[in-house]
Amino acid sequence: MAGDPKYGRRDFLKDSVVSVAKAAREFSLHKDAPREQPVAPVRTDWLRPPGAVAEAAFLERCTRCSDCIKACPPGAIVSDLANGTPVIFADQVACELCEDFPCIAACATEALLPVADSFEVRMGLASVSHRSCTAGQGCHACVSKCPVEALSMDFHALRLVVEHERCVGCGMCEQICKTVNDRIAVKVTPARNLSAGSISL
Secondary structure, three states: OOOOOOOOHHHHHHHHHHHHHHHHHHHHHHHOOOOOOOOOOOOOOOEOOOOEOOHHHHHHHOOOOOHHHHHOOOOOEEEOOOOOOEEEOOOOOOOOOOOOOHHHHHOOOOOEOOOOOHHHOOOEEEEEOOOOOOHHHOOOHHHHHOOOOOEEEEOOOOEEEEOOOOOOOOOHHHHHHHHHOOOOOEEEEEHHHOOOOOOOO
16 A cells, blocks of 8 residues: 555555556457447338339249349349348449349249349339539430430420339439439339339439
C-alpha cells in the first residue's frame, strides 16, 4: 500500500509493472476477438425469375431446389437468404432474358411457367426518378441496353420515358444505371408490389 511505510519505491514499480502486464494481456485477448458485424438490412426489392407464377402460388410450388439458379447463364438468379427461394437483385446482375429461358426449362414444379418470348415476361415495371436521372445531360445508356426497347428519350422534355406496355421488368436498366451514375435513377418495382397508382413517373 502507498500509505504503508514499508511500501517503498521498489514495491510501487513492481506493482506498476504487474498492472501494465495485466492490461496488456487483457488487450491481447480481446484485440483478436471477432468483432460483431452490423446486420445488413433485409432487401425486399428482389424480382422473381422469368415465368414466375403469382407469389402465393410460387411459394407453394417452389421446392428451393436451386435448379433455376444453376441454369442461369449470367448468374442473375440467386438464393434469397431469408427463405432460400430464387430471386434476382437487378442492381447487381439483371436478367438477360435468354432466348431459350434455361431457368424456366430447369423448373420441374411449374413455379416458373413457359413464356412465348421475352415480351411475355412480367417480372416488374421500371420507373424513373427524374430528379436523379442524367438523361437531360446526355446519358442514354439504359435506352441503348434495354432488350425490349421499353425505354426512349423525350428530347422535347429532356426526360427518359418508360413504355409500360413493353417493359418486362428485367432490371437491365437498373443495373446499367448503377454502373454509369452515382445514383440509381431507374428502379424496377417487382410484379408482386405493383398496384394501380404504385408507379410514379
